[in-house]
Amino acid sequence: MLDISQIISDYGPWAIFMLVLIEDFGVPVPGETALISAALLASQGKLPIAWLLPAAWLGAVIGDNIGYAIGRLGGRRLVLRYGARVGITDERLGRVERFFARRGGVIVVVARFFVGLRQLNGIVAGIGCMAAPRFVLYNALGAALWVGLWGFGTYWFGEHFSKALKTFGPTALYIAAGLAGAAVLGYIVWWCWRRRRRPSNLS
Template sequence: MGGLTGLVEHYGYLGLAVLVLVEGLGVPAPGETAIILAAGLAGHGRLNVIAIGVVAFTAAVTGDSIGYWIGRRGGRRLVLRFGHYVRLTEPRLAKMERFMTRRGPIVVAVARFVEGLRQLNGVVAGATGMRWRRFLAFNALGAALWVGAWTTGGYLVGDHIRMIRAALGRYEWYAVAALVVALAGWLLLHRVLRRR
Protein backbone atom coordinates (compact mmCIF):
# COMPACT_ATOMS: atom_id res chain seq x y z
CA MET A 1 0.00 0.00 0.00
CA GLY A 2 2.83 2.39 0.84
CA GLY A 3 4.58 1.78 -2.49
CA LEU A 4 1.35 2.29 -4.37
CA THR A 5 0.59 5.49 -2.50
CA GLY A 6 4.08 6.70 -3.40
CA LEU A 7 3.56 5.82 -7.07
CA VAL A 8 0.26 7.69 -7.31
CA GLU A 9 1.54 10.59 -5.19
CA HIS A 10 4.77 10.91 -7.15
CA TYR A 11 3.48 10.43 -10.70
CA GLY A 12 -0.12 11.57 -10.19
CA TYR A 13 -2.33 10.99 -13.21
CA LEU A 14 0.37 9.08 -15.11
CA GLY A 15 0.81 6.59 -12.24
CA LEU A 16 -2.95 6.16 -12.03
CA ALA A 17 -3.26 5.61 -15.81
CA VAL A 18 -0.48 3.01 -15.90
CA LEU A 19 -1.89 0.97 -13.01
CA VAL A 20 -5.46 0.95 -14.37
CA LEU A 21 -4.34 0.23 -17.95
CA VAL A 22 -2.01 -2.63 -16.96
CA GLU A 23 -4.79 -4.22 -14.91
CA GLY A 24 -6.98 -4.31 -18.04
CA LEU A 25 -4.31 -6.30 -19.88
CA GLY A 26 -4.76 -9.22 -17.50
CA VAL A 27 -1.98 -8.29 -15.06
CA PRO A 28 -3.13 -8.35 -11.42
CA ALA A 29 -2.29 -4.69 -10.76
CA PRO A 30 -4.12 -2.68 -8.06
CA GLY A 31 -6.03 -0.36 -10.40
CA GLU A 32 -9.04 -0.09 -8.12
CA THR A 33 -6.87 0.87 -5.16
CA ALA A 34 -5.04 3.42 -7.31
CA ILE A 35 -8.35 5.10 -8.18
CA ILE A 36 -9.39 5.23 -4.53
CA LEU A 37 -6.04 6.65 -3.42
CA ALA A 38 -5.95 9.23 -6.22
CA ALA A 39 -9.49 10.31 -5.35
CA GLY A 40 -8.46 10.59 -1.70
CA LEU A 41 -5.64 12.88 -2.78
CA ALA A 42 -8.18 14.91 -4.74
CA GLY A 43 -10.19 15.23 -1.54
CA HIS A 44 -7.17 17.03 -0.09
CA GLY A 45 -6.81 19.31 -3.12
CA ARG A 46 -3.68 17.61 -4.50
CA LEU A 47 -5.34 16.28 -7.68
CA ASN A 48 -8.49 17.13 -9.61
CA VAL A 49 -11.32 14.65 -9.09
CA ILE A 50 -12.80 15.17 -12.59
CA ALA A 51 -9.39 14.56 -14.18
CA ILE A 52 -9.03 11.38 -12.10
CA GLY A 53 -12.34 10.10 -13.44
CA VAL A 54 -11.44 10.89 -17.05
CA VAL A 55 -7.94 9.39 -16.80
CA ALA A 56 -9.12 6.24 -15.02
CA PHE A 57 -12.03 5.71 -17.44
CA THR A 58 -9.81 6.17 -20.49
CA ALA A 59 -7.12 3.85 -19.09
CA ALA A 60 -9.69 1.19 -18.12
CA VAL A 61 -11.36 1.12 -21.54
CA THR A 62 -7.99 1.22 -23.35
CA GLY A 63 -6.49 -1.57 -21.22
CA ASP A 64 -9.47 -3.85 -21.68
CA SER A 65 -9.56 -3.08 -25.40
CA ILE A 66 -5.91 -4.13 -25.76
CA GLY A 67 -6.75 -7.24 -23.72
CA TYR A 68 -9.66 -7.91 -26.07
CA TRP A 69 -7.39 -7.80 -29.12
CA ILE A 70 -4.83 -10.04 -27.41
CA GLY A 71 -7.65 -12.53 -26.76
CA ARG A 72 -9.01 -12.11 -30.27
CA ARG A 73 -5.66 -12.67 -32.00
CA GLY A 74 -4.21 -15.51 -29.94
CA GLY A 75 -6.32 -16.12 -26.87
CA ARG A 76 -8.29 -19.13 -28.04
CA ARG A 77 -5.16 -20.88 -29.30
CA LEU A 78 -3.34 -20.14 -26.04
CA VAL A 79 -6.32 -21.29 -23.96
CA LEU A 80 -6.49 -24.57 -25.87
CA ARG A 81 -2.74 -25.03 -25.55
CA PHE A 82 -2.37 -24.21 -21.84
CA GLY A 83 -5.95 -24.42 -20.55
CA HIS A 84 -5.62 -28.01 -19.36
CA TYR A 85 -3.46 -26.72 -16.49
CA VAL A 86 -6.55 -25.00 -15.06
CA ARG A 87 -9.05 -27.63 -16.31
CA LEU A 88 -10.15 -25.50 -19.22
CA THR A 89 -10.66 -28.03 -21.98
CA GLU A 90 -12.01 -27.47 -25.47
CA PRO A 91 -15.58 -28.56 -24.52
CA ARG A 92 -15.54 -26.17 -21.56
CA LEU A 93 -14.28 -23.37 -23.76
CA ALA A 94 -17.11 -24.11 -26.19
CA LYS A 95 -19.61 -23.79 -23.30
CA MET A 96 -17.98 -20.52 -22.29
CA GLU A 97 -18.29 -19.26 -25.87
CA ARG A 98 -22.01 -20.10 -25.93
CA PHE A 99 -22.50 -18.40 -22.56
CA MET A 100 -20.65 -15.28 -23.72
CA THR A 101 -22.78 -15.24 -26.88
CA ARG A 102 -25.99 -15.18 -24.79
CA ARG A 103 -24.91 -13.26 -21.69
CA GLY A 104 -21.59 -11.72 -22.67
CA PRO A 105 -22.54 -8.04 -22.48
CA ILE A 106 -23.83 -8.39 -18.91
CA VAL A 107 -20.69 -10.32 -17.91
CA VAL A 108 -18.45 -7.66 -19.47
CA ALA A 109 -20.21 -4.82 -17.59
CA VAL A 110 -20.41 -6.62 -14.22
CA ALA A 111 -16.93 -8.22 -14.36
CA ARG A 112 -15.40 -4.81 -13.73
CA PHE A 113 -16.54 -5.07 -10.09
CA VAL A 114 -15.16 -8.58 -9.46
CA GLU A 115 -11.49 -9.08 -8.65
CA GLY A 116 -9.95 -11.60 -11.03
CA LEU A 117 -12.68 -11.23 -13.63
CA ARG A 118 -11.80 -7.56 -14.02
CA GLN A 119 -8.27 -8.44 -15.14
CA LEU A 120 -9.35 -11.13 -17.65
CA ASN A 121 -12.49 -9.42 -18.93
CA GLY A 122 -11.13 -8.27 -22.28
CA VAL A 123 -8.99 -11.34 -22.97
CA VAL A 124 -11.92 -13.73 -22.40
CA ALA A 125 -14.32 -11.61 -24.47
CA GLY A 126 -11.82 -11.55 -27.34
CA ALA A 127 -10.97 -15.24 -27.09
CA THR A 128 -14.65 -16.24 -27.13
CA GLY A 129 -15.37 -14.14 -30.22
CA MET A 130 -17.60 -11.39 -28.84
CA ARG A 131 -18.21 -8.67 -31.41
CA TRP A 132 -15.93 -5.64 -30.95
CA ARG A 133 -18.64 -2.96 -30.92
CA ARG A 134 -20.74 -4.87 -28.40
CA PHE A 135 -17.71 -5.44 -26.17
CA LEU A 136 -16.67 -1.80 -26.40
CA ALA A 137 -20.14 -0.49 -25.48
CA PHE A 138 -20.61 -2.71 -22.42
CA ASN A 139 -16.98 -2.38 -21.37
CA ALA A 140 -17.36 1.42 -21.43
CA LEU A 141 -20.58 1.15 -19.39
CA GLY A 142 -18.90 -1.06 -16.79
CA ALA A 143 -15.83 1.18 -16.69
CA ALA A 144 -17.95 4.31 -16.22
CA LEU A 145 -19.86 2.76 -13.30
CA TRP A 146 -16.71 1.30 -11.73
CA VAL A 147 -14.61 4.46 -12.05
CA GLY A 148 -17.53 6.63 -10.92
CA ALA A 149 -18.17 4.51 -7.83
CA TRP A 150 -14.56 4.32 -6.65
CA THR A 151 -13.68 7.90 -7.54
CA THR A 152 -16.70 9.23 -5.66
CA GLY A 153 -16.09 6.92 -2.72
CA GLY A 154 -12.39 7.77 -2.50
CA TYR A 155 -13.08 11.47 -2.77
CA LEU A 156 -15.71 11.42 -0.01
CA VAL A 157 -13.82 9.30 2.52
CA GLY A 158 -10.48 11.14 2.24
CA ASP A 159 -8.42 10.45 5.39
CA HIS A 160 -10.20 7.21 6.25
CA ILE A 161 -9.24 5.50 2.99
CA ARG A 162 -6.73 3.01 4.42
CA MET A 163 -9.09 1.86 7.17
CA ILE A 164 -11.97 1.43 4.70
CA ARG A 165 -9.82 -0.40 2.12
CA ALA A 166 -8.60 -2.84 4.81
CA ALA A 167 -12.19 -3.50 5.88
CA LEU A 168 -13.27 -4.08 2.27
CA GLY A 169 -10.36 -6.45 1.75
CA ARG A 170 -11.50 -8.62 4.66
CA TYR A 171 -14.97 -9.13 3.17
CA GLU A 172 -14.15 -9.14 -0.56
CA TRP A 173 -14.05 -12.94 -0.91
CA TYR A 174 -17.37 -13.30 0.94
CA ALA A 175 -18.93 -10.94 -1.59
CA VAL A 176 -17.40 -12.89 -4.50
CA ALA A 177 -18.67 -16.19 -3.01
CA ALA A 178 -22.16 -14.73 -2.55
CA LEU A 179 -22.15 -13.50 -6.15
CA VAL A 180 -21.08 -16.94 -7.44
CA VAL A 181 -23.78 -18.68 -5.38
CA ALA A 182 -26.43 -16.21 -6.58
CA LEU A 183 -25.37 -16.65 -10.20
CA ALA A 184 -25.35 -20.45 -9.90
CA GLY A 185 -28.81 -20.36 -8.30
CA TRP A 186 -30.15 -18.12 -11.04
CA LEU A 187 -28.70 -20.37 -13.76
CA LEU A 188 -30.13 -23.48 -12.09
CA LEU A 189 -33.56 -21.86 -11.77
CA HIS A 190 -33.40 -20.69 -15.38
CA ARG A 191 -32.51 -24.22 -16.53
CA VAL A 192 -35.32 -25.83 -14.51
CA LEU A 193 -37.87 -23.35 -15.84
CA ARG A 194 -36.62 -23.83 -19.38
CA ARG A 195 -37.05 -27.62 -19.17
CA ARG A 196 -40.62 -27.20 -17.95
Protein backbone atom coordinates in the same frame (compact mmCIF):
# COMPACT_ATOMS: atom_id res chain seq x y z
CA MET B 1 6.87 -4.63 -4.44
CA LEU B 2 5.10 -1.56 -5.79
CA ASP B 3 4.84 1.46 -3.49
CA ILE B 4 1.45 2.61 -4.78
CA SER B 5 1.22 5.75 -2.64
CA GLN B 6 4.65 6.94 -3.80
CA ILE B 7 3.87 6.26 -7.45
CA ILE B 8 0.58 8.17 -7.17
CA SER B 9 2.30 11.09 -5.42
CA ASP B 10 5.01 11.23 -8.07
CA TYR B 11 2.92 10.83 -11.22
CA GLY B 12 -0.67 11.64 -10.22
CA PRO B 13 -3.39 10.86 -12.81
CA TRP B 14 -0.78 9.41 -15.21
CA ALA B 15 0.01 6.74 -12.62
CA ILE B 16 -3.67 5.82 -12.29
CA PHE B 17 -4.04 5.68 -16.06
CA MET B 18 -1.13 3.26 -16.43
CA LEU B 19 -1.92 1.08 -13.40
CA VAL B 20 -5.57 0.64 -14.38
CA LEU B 21 -4.64 0.03 -18.02
CA ILE B 22 -2.08 -2.64 -17.14
CA GLU B 23 -4.42 -4.37 -14.67
CA ASP B 24 -7.24 -4.48 -17.20
CA PHE B 25 -5.46 -6.67 -19.73
CA GLY B 26 -4.52 -9.34 -17.24
CA VAL B 27 -1.42 -8.18 -15.34
CA PRO B 28 -1.98 -8.47 -11.56
CA VAL B 29 -1.30 -4.91 -10.37
CA PRO B 30 -3.55 -3.14 -7.81
CA GLY B 31 -5.36 -0.77 -10.19
CA GLU B 32 -8.54 -0.56 -8.12
CA THR B 33 -6.63 0.03 -4.89
CA ALA B 34 -4.62 2.75 -6.62
CA LEU B 35 -7.81 4.46 -7.83
CA ILE B 36 -9.32 4.46 -4.34
CA SER B 37 -6.09 5.80 -2.82
CA ALA B 38 -5.84 8.53 -5.46
CA ALA B 39 -9.48 9.52 -4.95
CA LEU B 40 -8.86 9.90 -1.21
CA LEU B 41 -5.87 12.12 -1.95
CA ALA B 42 -8.03 14.14 -4.34
CA SER B 43 -10.62 14.64 -1.58
CA GLN B 44 -7.82 16.25 0.47
CA GLY B 45 -6.90 18.57 -2.39
CA LYS B 46 -3.66 16.75 -3.22
CA LEU B 47 -4.70 15.55 -6.70
CA PRO B 48 -6.99 17.10 -9.35
CA ILE B 49 -10.19 15.03 -9.45
CA ALA B 50 -11.07 16.56 -12.84
CA TRP B 51 -8.02 14.79 -14.34
CA LEU B 52 -8.07 11.71 -12.16
CA LEU B 53 -11.50 10.37 -13.19
CA PRO B 54 -11.00 10.67 -16.99
CA ALA B 55 -7.52 9.13 -16.63
CA ALA B 56 -8.94 6.12 -14.77
CA TRP B 57 -11.79 5.72 -17.29
CA LEU B 58 -9.44 5.89 -20.29
CA GLY B 59 -7.05 3.42 -18.67
CA ALA B 60 -9.90 1.00 -17.99
CA VAL B 61 -11.33 1.24 -21.51
CA ILE B 62 -8.00 0.99 -23.32
CA GLY B 63 -6.73 -1.80 -21.05
CA ASP B 64 -9.78 -3.96 -21.64
CA ASN B 65 -9.61 -3.34 -25.37
CA ILE B 66 -5.98 -4.50 -25.37
CA GLY B 67 -7.16 -7.63 -23.55
CA TYR B 68 -9.90 -8.07 -26.16
CA ALA B 69 -7.34 -7.80 -28.97
CA ILE B 70 -5.07 -10.34 -27.23
CA GLY B 71 -7.93 -12.81 -26.92
CA ARG B 72 -9.24 -12.20 -30.45
CA LEU B 73 -5.89 -12.38 -32.24
CA GLY B 74 -4.04 -14.83 -30.01
CA GLY B 75 -6.78 -17.27 -29.12
CA ARG B 76 -7.16 -19.40 -26.02
CA ARG B 77 -4.05 -21.50 -26.54
CA LEU B 78 -1.73 -18.50 -26.91
CA VAL B 79 -3.28 -16.72 -23.94
CA LEU B 80 -2.76 -19.76 -21.71
CA ARG B 81 0.77 -20.31 -22.99
CA TYR B 82 2.01 -16.84 -22.05
CA GLY B 83 -0.65 -15.81 -19.56
CA ALA B 84 0.55 -18.30 -16.96
CA ARG B 85 3.39 -15.87 -16.21
CA VAL B 86 0.88 -13.34 -14.88
CA GLY B 87 -1.54 -15.79 -13.25
CA ILE B 88 -3.90 -16.58 -16.13
CA THR B 89 -4.56 -20.29 -15.62
CA ASP B 90 -6.82 -22.70 -17.49
CA GLU B 91 -9.08 -22.97 -14.45
CA ARG B 92 -9.51 -19.20 -14.03
CA LEU B 93 -10.05 -18.68 -17.73
CA GLY B 94 -12.58 -21.50 -17.89
CA ARG B 95 -14.54 -20.07 -14.98
CA VAL B 96 -14.84 -16.67 -16.68
CA GLU B 97 -15.75 -18.32 -19.99
CA ARG B 98 -18.67 -20.07 -18.31
CA PHE B 99 -19.92 -16.72 -17.03
CA PHE B 100 -19.69 -15.28 -20.53
CA ALA B 101 -21.58 -18.20 -22.04
CA ARG B 102 -24.67 -17.03 -20.17
CA ARG B 103 -24.77 -13.25 -20.70
CA GLY B 104 -21.68 -11.80 -22.30
CA GLY B 105 -22.68 -8.13 -22.52
CA VAL B 106 -23.89 -7.91 -18.93
CA ILE B 107 -20.76 -9.71 -17.73
CA VAL B 108 -18.52 -7.13 -19.43
CA VAL B 109 -20.23 -4.43 -17.35
CA VAL B 110 -20.47 -6.34 -14.06
CA ALA B 111 -17.07 -8.10 -14.26
CA ARG B 112 -15.21 -4.87 -13.63
CA PHE B 113 -16.35 -4.91 -10.00
CA PHE B 114 -14.82 -8.33 -9.25
CA VAL B 115 -11.16 -9.22 -8.94
CA GLY B 116 -10.24 -11.89 -11.48
CA LEU B 117 -13.22 -11.17 -13.71
CA ARG B 118 -12.01 -7.60 -14.17
CA GLN B 119 -8.60 -8.70 -15.41
CA LEU B 120 -9.90 -11.40 -17.75
CA ASN B 121 -13.19 -10.15 -19.16
CA GLY B 122 -11.62 -8.42 -22.19
CA ILE B 123 -9.48 -11.44 -23.01
CA VAL B 124 -12.42 -13.83 -22.73
CA ALA B 125 -14.64 -11.56 -24.84
CA GLY B 126 -11.95 -11.64 -27.53
CA ILE B 127 -11.55 -15.42 -27.36
CA GLY B 128 -15.32 -15.80 -27.62
CA CYS B 129 -15.35 -13.48 -30.64
CA MET B 130 -17.87 -11.04 -29.15
CA ALA B 131 -18.58 -8.37 -31.78
CA ALA B 132 -16.08 -5.52 -31.31
CA PRO B 133 -18.65 -2.63 -31.33
CA ARG B 134 -20.74 -4.45 -28.73
CA PHE B 135 -17.73 -5.06 -26.52
CA VAL B 136 -16.56 -1.45 -26.80
CA LEU B 137 -20.02 -0.16 -25.79
CA TYR B 138 -20.43 -2.42 -22.76
CA ASN B 139 -16.81 -1.94 -21.77
CA ALA B 140 -17.10 1.87 -21.81
CA LEU B 141 -20.31 1.69 -19.76
CA GLY B 142 -18.79 -0.68 -17.20
CA ALA B 143 -15.68 1.51 -16.91
CA ALA B 144 -17.83 4.60 -16.31
CA LEU B 145 -19.80 2.87 -13.54
CA TRP B 146 -16.63 1.48 -11.95
CA VAL B 147 -14.85 4.85 -11.97
CA GLY B 148 -18.03 6.51 -10.70
CA LEU B 149 -18.21 4.17 -7.72
CA TRP B 150 -14.55 3.83 -6.68
CA GLY B 151 -13.30 7.15 -8.04
CA PHE B 152 -16.01 9.75 -7.57
CA GLY B 153 -17.72 7.83 -4.75
CA THR B 154 -14.52 7.64 -2.70
CA TYR B 155 -13.75 11.30 -3.47
CA TRP B 156 -17.22 12.42 -2.38
CA PHE B 157 -17.11 10.36 0.80
CA GLY B 158 -13.60 11.54 1.67
CA GLU B 159 -14.48 15.19 1.10
CA HIS B 160 -17.66 15.05 3.20
CA PHE B 161 -16.00 12.98 5.90
CA SER B 162 -13.28 15.64 6.29
CA LYS B 163 -15.90 18.39 6.49
CA ALA B 164 -17.93 16.45 9.04
CA LEU B 165 -14.81 15.82 11.11
CA LYS B 166 -14.06 19.56 11.23
CA THR B 167 -17.67 20.48 12.00
CA PHE B 168 -18.71 17.86 14.56
CA GLY B 169 -15.43 16.47 15.81
CA PRO B 170 -14.40 12.81 16.01
CA THR B 171 -16.70 11.91 18.93
CA ALA B 172 -19.88 12.68 16.99
CA LEU B 173 -18.63 10.63 14.03
CA TYR B 174 -17.83 7.67 16.28
CA ILE B 175 -21.37 7.86 17.70
CA ALA B 176 -22.85 8.00 14.17
CA ALA B 177 -20.73 5.03 13.07
CA GLY B 178 -21.80 3.10 16.20
CA LEU B 179 -25.48 3.80 15.52
CA ALA B 180 -25.10 2.75 11.88
CA GLY B 181 -23.34 -0.45 12.96
CA ALA B 182 -26.06 -1.17 15.53
CA ALA B 183 -28.74 -0.65 12.86
CA VAL B 184 -27.01 -3.07 10.49
CA LEU B 185 -26.52 -5.64 13.26
CA GLY B 186 -30.16 -5.26 14.29
CA TYR B 187 -31.32 -5.85 10.74
CA ILE B 188 -29.15 -9.00 10.47
CA VAL B 189 -30.54 -10.36 13.75
CA TRP B 190 -34.12 -9.61 12.64
CA TRP B 191 -33.53 -11.26 9.25
CA CYS B 192 -32.04 -14.40 10.85
CA TRP B 193 -34.91 -14.58 13.38
CA ARG B 194 -37.50 -14.26 10.60
CA ARG B 195 -35.73 -16.90 8.50
CA ARG B 196 -35.71 -19.39 11.41
CA ARG B 197 -39.44 -18.86 12.06
CA ARG B 198 -40.50 -19.32 8.43
CA PRO B 199 -40.46 -23.19 8.32
CA SER B 200 -42.60 -23.42 11.45
CA ASN B 201 -45.17 -21.08 9.95
CA LEU B 202 -45.42 -23.27 6.83
CA SER B 203 -45.92 -26.52 8.72
